[in-house]
Amino acid sequence: MERHKVLEDSLRKAACEGDLDLVIELILKGTNVNARQIINGWTPLHWAAKRGRAEIVRYLLEKGADPNILTENGETAANLATTSEVRKVLGADMNGVPTESALPITPNYIKNPPLNSKDDFGSHWTNGSLHRRQPQQSAESIDELVLKVRVANGGDPDFIEIELPRNELTYYSLLRVCCEELGLNASQVIRIRKLPNTMLRKDKDVQRLCQMQEIEVVVTPSSAKHQPNGYKSIQLYKNQTILY
Missing domain, CATH: 1.25.40.20 (Ankyrin repeat-containing domain)
Structure with missing residues:
Protein backbone atom coordinates (compact mmCIF):
# COMPACT_ATOMS: atom_id res chain seq x y z
CA MET A 1 0.00 0.00 0.00
CA GLN A 137 -10.95 1.16 29.50
CA SER A 138 -14.47 1.96 28.38
CA ALA A 139 -17.62 -0.06 28.95
CA GLU A 140 -17.63 -0.80 25.21
CA SER A 141 -14.19 -2.45 25.30
CA ILE A 142 -15.28 -4.60 28.24
CA ASP A 143 -18.55 -5.72 26.69
CA GLU A 144 -17.28 -6.35 23.15
CA LEU A 145 -14.51 -8.24 21.42
CA VAL A 146 -13.18 -6.19 18.49
CA LEU A 147 -11.77 -8.18 15.58
CA LYS A 148 -10.28 -7.25 12.18
CA VAL A 149 -11.71 -9.26 9.27
CA ARG A 150 -11.42 -9.47 5.51
CA VAL A 151 -12.17 -11.90 2.68
CA ALA A 152 -9.24 -14.20 1.93
CA ASN A 153 -7.71 -13.74 -1.53
CA GLY A 154 -10.13 -10.90 -2.21
CA GLY A 155 -9.51 -7.70 -4.08
CA ASP A 156 -9.25 -5.46 -1.01
CA PRO A 157 -6.29 -6.15 1.32
CA ASP A 158 -7.69 -3.89 4.05
CA PHE A 159 -9.40 -5.25 7.15
CA ILE A 160 -12.67 -3.96 8.58
CA GLU A 161 -13.46 -3.80 12.26
CA ILE A 162 -16.27 -5.91 13.69
CA GLU A 163 -17.54 -6.26 17.23
CA LEU A 164 -18.82 -9.37 18.99
CA PRO A 165 -20.72 -9.07 22.29
CA ARG A 166 -18.83 -10.84 25.06
CA ASN A 167 -21.94 -12.86 25.88
CA GLU A 168 -22.18 -14.16 22.30
CA LEU A 169 -18.66 -15.48 21.63
CA THR A 170 -19.73 -18.43 19.53
CA TYR A 171 -18.65 -19.68 16.14
CA TYR A 172 -22.14 -19.06 14.76
CA SER A 173 -22.13 -15.47 16.05
CA LEU A 174 -18.71 -14.85 14.44
CA LEU A 175 -19.90 -16.34 11.14
CA ARG A 176 -23.10 -14.29 11.19
CA VAL A 177 -21.39 -10.97 11.92
CA CYS A 178 -18.64 -11.61 9.34
CA CYS A 179 -21.25 -12.33 6.68
CA GLU A 180 -23.24 -9.21 7.58
CA GLU A 181 -20.22 -6.93 7.54
CA LEU A 182 -18.59 -8.39 4.41
CA GLY A 183 -21.80 -8.81 2.43
CA LEU A 184 -21.51 -12.59 2.22
CA ASN A 185 -23.92 -15.49 2.40
CA ALA A 186 -23.07 -18.19 4.94
CA SER A 187 -23.25 -20.79 2.18
CA GLN A 188 -20.28 -19.08 0.48
CA VAL A 189 -18.01 -19.53 3.51
CA ILE A 190 -15.64 -22.50 3.44
CA ARG A 191 -13.89 -21.72 6.72
CA ILE A 192 -12.79 -18.91 9.02
CA ARG A 193 -9.16 -18.68 10.06
CA LYS A 194 -7.14 -16.73 12.57
CA LEU A 195 -4.10 -15.31 10.83
CA PRO A 196 -1.62 -16.47 9.94
CA ASN A 197 -2.64 -20.15 9.80
CA THR A 198 -5.15 -21.32 12.44
CA MET A 199 -8.62 -22.55 11.45
CA LEU A 200 -11.49 -21.66 13.78
CA ARG A 201 -13.84 -24.62 14.28
CA LYS A 202 -15.86 -24.27 17.48
CA ASP A 203 -17.07 -21.88 20.16
CA LYS A 204 -13.99 -22.33 22.37
CA ASP A 205 -11.75 -21.27 19.48
CA VAL A 206 -13.70 -18.01 19.22
CA GLN A 207 -13.63 -17.46 22.99
CA ARG A 208 -9.82 -17.61 22.95
CA LEU A 209 -9.51 -14.75 20.42
CA CYS A 210 -7.89 -11.55 21.64
CA GLN A 211 -8.72 -7.92 20.92
CA MET A 212 -7.90 -6.76 17.36
CA GLN A 213 -7.14 -10.31 16.19
CA GLU A 214 -6.85 -10.54 12.40
CA ILE A 215 -9.38 -12.93 10.82
CA GLU A 216 -9.88 -14.09 7.25
CA VAL A 217 -13.05 -15.55 5.80
CA VAL A 218 -12.29 -18.12 3.12
CA VAL A 219 -15.06 -18.25 0.52
CA THR A 220 -15.83 -20.39 -2.49
CA PRO A 221 -13.76 -19.59 -5.60
CA SER A 222 -16.81 -18.22 -7.41
CA SER A 223 -17.40 -15.76 -4.57
CA ALA A 224 -13.77 -14.63 -4.55
CA LYS A 225 -13.95 -13.90 -8.28
CA HIS A 226 -16.26 -11.01 -7.54
CA GLN A 227 -13.53 -9.34 -5.51
CA PRO A 228 -11.47 -6.93 -7.70
CA ASN A 229 -7.69 -7.00 -8.22
CA GLY A 230 -7.17 -10.62 -7.12
CA TYR A 231 -4.57 -10.41 -4.35
CA LYS A 232 -2.86 -13.80 -4.20
CA SER A 233 -1.44 -14.26 -0.71
CA ILE A 234 -2.77 -13.58 2.76
CA GLN A 235 0.80 -13.59 4.10
CA LEU A 236 1.80 -10.61 2.00
CA TYR A 237 -0.84 -8.40 3.57
CA LYS A 238 -1.03 -9.54 7.19
CA ASN A 239 0.07 -6.12 8.49
CA GLN A 240 -2.52 -4.07 6.65
CA THR A 241 -4.58 -1.59 8.66
CA ILE A 242 -8.25 -2.02 9.40
CA LEU A 243 -10.93 -0.19 7.46
CA TYR A 244 -11.16 3.41 8.71
Whole structure:
Protein backbone atom coordinates (compact mmCIF):
# COMPACT_ATOMS: atom_id res chain seq x y z
CA MET A 1 0.00 0.00 0.00
CA GLU A 2 1.25 3.51 -0.84
CA ARG A 3 2.67 5.44 2.10
CA HIS A 4 0.10 8.26 1.94
CA LYS A 5 -2.72 5.71 2.03
CA VAL A 6 -1.21 4.12 5.13
CA LEU A 7 -0.98 7.54 6.80
CA GLU A 8 -4.59 8.34 5.88
CA ASP A 9 -5.78 5.01 7.30
CA SER A 10 -3.79 5.71 10.46
CA LEU A 11 -5.35 9.18 10.79
CA ARG A 12 -8.89 7.80 10.53
CA LYS A 13 -8.04 5.11 13.07
CA ALA A 14 -6.48 7.60 15.50
CA ALA A 15 -9.52 9.89 15.21
CA CYS A 16 -11.81 6.95 15.93
CA GLU A 17 -9.82 5.77 18.94
CA GLY A 18 -9.37 9.24 20.44
CA ASP A 19 -5.58 9.37 20.06
CA LEU A 20 -5.08 13.14 19.79
CA ASP A 21 -1.29 12.90 19.98
CA LEU A 22 -1.18 10.68 16.92
CA VAL A 23 -3.76 12.81 15.08
CA ILE A 24 -1.54 15.87 15.61
CA GLU A 25 1.59 13.98 14.55
CA LEU A 26 0.00 12.66 11.35
CA ILE A 27 -1.41 16.03 10.32
CA LEU A 28 1.96 17.71 10.96
CA LYS A 29 3.40 15.14 8.54
CA GLY A 30 1.05 16.48 5.89
CA THR A 31 -1.59 13.76 5.96
CA ASN A 32 -4.78 14.80 4.17
CA VAL A 33 -7.24 15.79 6.91
CA ASN A 34 -10.19 15.15 4.55
CA ALA A 35 -9.06 11.75 3.25
CA ARG A 36 -12.14 9.58 2.54
CA GLN A 37 -12.10 5.81 2.93
CA ILE A 38 -12.49 4.32 -0.53
CA ILE A 39 -15.47 2.07 0.34
CA ASN A 40 -17.61 3.91 2.89
CA GLY A 41 -16.41 7.48 2.31
CA TRP A 42 -15.74 8.20 5.98
CA THR A 43 -13.18 10.88 6.88
CA PRO A 44 -11.34 11.34 10.20
CA LEU A 45 -14.01 13.89 11.15
CA HIS A 46 -16.81 11.35 10.60
CA TRP A 47 -15.04 8.86 12.90
CA ALA A 48 -14.29 11.43 15.60
CA ALA A 49 -17.90 12.65 15.55
CA LYS A 50 -19.31 9.12 15.66
CA ARG A 51 -17.13 8.16 18.62
CA GLY A 52 -17.82 11.39 20.54
CA ARG A 53 -14.22 12.71 20.36
CA ALA A 54 -15.01 16.41 20.84
CA GLU A 55 -11.38 17.45 21.36
CA ILE A 56 -10.32 15.79 18.13
CA VAL A 57 -13.32 17.21 16.24
CA ARG A 58 -12.22 20.72 17.28
CA TYR A 59 -8.63 20.09 16.22
CA LEU A 60 -9.62 18.60 12.86
CA LEU A 61 -11.86 21.57 12.11
CA GLU A 62 -9.00 23.95 12.99
CA LYS A 63 -6.79 22.08 10.53
CA GLY A 64 -9.25 22.37 7.65
CA ALA A 65 -11.55 19.37 8.04
CA ASP A 66 -14.67 19.89 5.92
CA PRO A 67 -17.86 19.17 7.93
CA ASN A 68 -19.93 19.07 4.72
CA ILE A 69 -18.22 16.02 3.19
CA LEU A 70 -20.71 13.17 2.77
CA THR A 71 -20.18 9.46 3.33
CA GLU A 72 -21.28 7.01 0.65
CA ASN A 73 -24.64 6.94 2.50
CA GLY A 74 -24.99 10.72 2.32
CA GLU A 75 -24.11 11.42 5.97
CA THR A 76 -22.21 14.43 7.29
CA ALA A 77 -20.14 14.30 10.46
CA ALA A 78 -23.00 16.05 12.29
CA ASN A 79 -25.41 13.33 11.16
CA LEU A 80 -23.16 10.73 12.77
CA ALA A 81 -22.40 12.66 15.97
CA THR A 82 -23.41 10.77 19.11
CA THR A 83 -23.00 13.53 21.73
CA SER A 84 -24.50 16.99 22.11
CA GLU A 85 -21.01 18.44 22.66
CA VAL A 86 -19.78 17.20 19.29
CA ARG A 87 -22.93 18.37 17.53
CA LYS A 88 -22.46 21.82 19.10
CA VAL A 89 -18.83 21.96 17.92
CA LEU A 90 -20.00 21.07 14.42
CA GLY A 91 -22.70 23.75 14.54
CA ALA A 92 -25.51 21.22 14.12
CA ASP A 93 -29.13 21.69 15.12
CA MET A 94 -29.17 20.75 18.81
CA ASN A 95 -32.76 19.53 18.47
CA GLY A 96 -31.84 17.11 15.73
CA VAL A 97 -31.24 13.42 16.14
CA PRO A 98 -28.26 11.66 14.54
CA THR A 99 -29.34 9.69 11.51
CA GLU A 100 -28.85 5.97 11.14
CA SER A 101 -26.98 4.40 8.28
CA ALA A 102 -28.97 3.68 5.13
CA LEU A 103 -27.03 0.49 4.46
CA PRO A 104 -29.23 -2.60 3.88
CA ILE A 105 -27.08 -4.24 6.56
CA THR A 106 -26.06 -1.83 9.31
CA PRO A 107 -22.51 -2.45 10.59
CA ASN A 108 -22.10 -3.09 14.31
CA TYR A 109 -19.96 0.02 14.78
CA ILE A 110 -23.02 2.07 13.76
CA LYS A 111 -25.69 -0.05 15.48
CA ASN A 112 -23.76 -0.02 18.78
CA PRO A 113 -22.29 3.43 19.51
CA PRO A 114 -20.00 3.93 22.54
CA LEU A 115 -21.70 3.74 25.92
CA ASN A 116 -19.34 6.37 27.32
CA SER A 117 -19.82 9.71 25.58
CA LYS A 118 -16.60 11.20 27.03
CA ASP A 119 -13.23 10.97 25.33
CA ASP A 120 -11.37 7.85 26.42
CA PHE A 121 -8.08 9.21 25.14
CA GLY A 122 -6.59 12.64 24.86
CA SER A 123 -3.81 14.94 25.92
CA HIS A 124 -3.14 18.27 27.60
CA TRP A 125 -0.52 20.98 27.48
CA THR A 126 1.69 21.79 30.50
CA ASN A 127 4.52 24.34 30.41
CA GLY A 128 4.50 24.26 26.61
CA SER A 129 4.78 20.46 26.38
CA LEU A 130 2.22 17.96 25.20
CA HIS A 131 1.48 15.28 27.78
CA ARG A 132 -0.47 12.18 26.88
CA ARG A 133 -3.22 10.89 29.12
CA GLN A 134 -3.37 7.15 29.52
CA PRO A 135 -6.30 5.43 27.77
CA GLN A 136 -9.15 4.43 30.04
CA GLN A 137 -10.95 1.16 29.50
CA SER A 138 -14.47 1.96 28.38
CA ALA A 139 -17.62 -0.06 28.95
CA GLU A 140 -17.63 -0.80 25.21
CA SER A 141 -14.19 -2.45 25.30
CA ILE A 142 -15.28 -4.60 28.24
CA ASP A 143 -18.55 -5.72 26.69
CA GLU A 144 -17.28 -6.35 23.15
CA LEU A 145 -14.51 -8.24 21.42
CA VAL A 146 -13.18 -6.19 18.49
CA LEU A 147 -11.77 -8.18 15.58
CA LYS A 148 -10.28 -7.25 12.18
CA VAL A 149 -11.71 -9.26 9.27
CA ARG A 150 -11.42 -9.47 5.51
CA VAL A 151 -12.17 -11.90 2.68
CA ALA A 152 -9.24 -14.20 1.93
CA ASN A 153 -7.71 -13.74 -1.53
CA GLY A 154 -10.13 -10.90 -2.21
CA GLY A 155 -9.51 -7.70 -4.08
CA ASP A 156 -9.25 -5.46 -1.01
CA PRO A 157 -6.29 -6.15 1.32
CA ASP A 158 -7.69 -3.89 4.05
CA PHE A 159 -9.40 -5.25 7.15
CA ILE A 160 -12.67 -3.96 8.58
CA GLU A 161 -13.46 -3.80 12.26
CA ILE A 162 -16.27 -5.91 13.69
CA GLU A 163 -17.54 -6.26 17.23
CA LEU A 164 -18.82 -9.37 18.99
CA PRO A 165 -20.72 -9.07 22.29
CA ARG A 166 -18.83 -10.84 25.06
CA ASN A 167 -21.94 -12.86 25.88
CA GLU A 168 -22.18 -14.16 22.30
CA LEU A 169 -18.66 -15.48 21.63
CA THR A 170 -19.73 -18.43 19.53
CA TYR A 171 -18.65 -19.68 16.14
CA TYR A 172 -22.14 -19.06 14.76
CA SER A 173 -22.13 -15.47 16.05
CA LEU A 174 -18.71 -14.85 14.44
CA LEU A 175 -19.90 -16.34 11.14
CA ARG A 176 -23.10 -14.29 11.19
CA VAL A 177 -21.39 -10.97 11.92
CA CYS A 178 -18.64 -11.61 9.34
CA CYS A 179 -21.25 -12.33 6.68
CA GLU A 180 -23.24 -9.21 7.58
CA GLU A 181 -20.22 -6.93 7.54
CA LEU A 182 -18.59 -8.39 4.41
CA GLY A 183 -21.80 -8.81 2.43
CA LEU A 184 -21.51 -12.59 2.22
CA ASN A 185 -23.92 -15.49 2.40
CA ALA A 186 -23.07 -18.19 4.94
CA SER A 187 -23.25 -20.79 2.18
CA GLN A 188 -20.28 -19.08 0.48
CA VAL A 189 -18.01 -19.53 3.51
CA ILE A 190 -15.64 -22.50 3.44
CA ARG A 191 -13.89 -21.72 6.72
CA ILE A 192 -12.79 -18.91 9.02
CA ARG A 193 -9.16 -18.68 10.06
CA LYS A 194 -7.14 -16.73 12.57
CA LEU A 195 -4.10 -15.31 10.83
CA PRO A 196 -1.62 -16.47 9.94
CA ASN A 197 -2.64 -20.15 9.80
CA THR A 198 -5.15 -21.32 12.44
CA MET A 199 -8.62 -22.55 11.45
CA LEU A 200 -11.49 -21.66 13.78
CA ARG A 201 -13.84 -24.62 14.28
CA LYS A 202 -15.86 -24.27 17.48
CA ASP A 203 -17.07 -21.88 20.16
CA LYS A 204 -13.99 -22.33 22.37
CA ASP A 205 -11.75 -21.27 19.48
CA VAL A 206 -13.70 -18.01 19.22
CA GLN A 207 -13.63 -17.46 22.99
CA ARG A 208 -9.82 -17.61 22.95
CA LEU A 209 -9.51 -14.75 20.42
CA CYS A 210 -7.89 -11.55 21.64
CA GLN A 211 -8.72 -7.92 20.92
CA MET A 212 -7.90 -6.76 17.36
CA GLN A 213 -7.14 -10.31 16.19
CA GLU A 214 -6.85 -10.54 12.40
CA ILE A 215 -9.38 -12.93 10.82
CA GLU A 216 -9.88 -14.09 7.25
CA VAL A 217 -13.05 -15.55 5.80
CA VAL A 218 -12.29 -18.12 3.12
CA VAL A 219 -15.06 -18.25 0.52
CA THR A 220 -15.83 -20.39 -2.49
CA PRO A 221 -13.76 -19.59 -5.60
CA SER A 222 -16.81 -18.22 -7.41
CA SER A 223 -17.40 -15.76 -4.57
CA ALA A 224 -13.77 -14.63 -4.55
CA LYS A 225 -13.95 -13.90 -8.28
CA HIS A 226 -16.26 -11.01 -7.54
CA GLN A 227 -13.53 -9.34 -5.51
CA PRO A 228 -11.47 -6.93 -7.70
CA ASN A 229 -7.69 -7.00 -8.22
CA GLY A 230 -7.17 -10.62 -7.12
CA TYR A 231 -4.57 -10.41 -4.35
CA LYS A 232 -2.86 -13.80 -4.20
CA SER A 233 -1.44 -14.26 -0.71
CA ILE A 234 -2.77 -13.58 2.76
CA GLN A 235 0.80 -13.59 4.10
CA LEU A 236 1.80 -10.61 2.00
CA TYR A 237 -0.84 -8.40 3.57
CA LYS A 238 -1.03 -9.54 7.19
CA ASN A 239 0.07 -6.12 8.49
CA GLN A 240 -2.52 -4.07 6.65
CA THR A 241 -4.58 -1.59 8.66
CA ILE A 242 -8.25 -2.02 9.40
CA LEU A 243 -10.93 -0.19 7.46
CA TYR A 244 -11.16 3.41 8.71
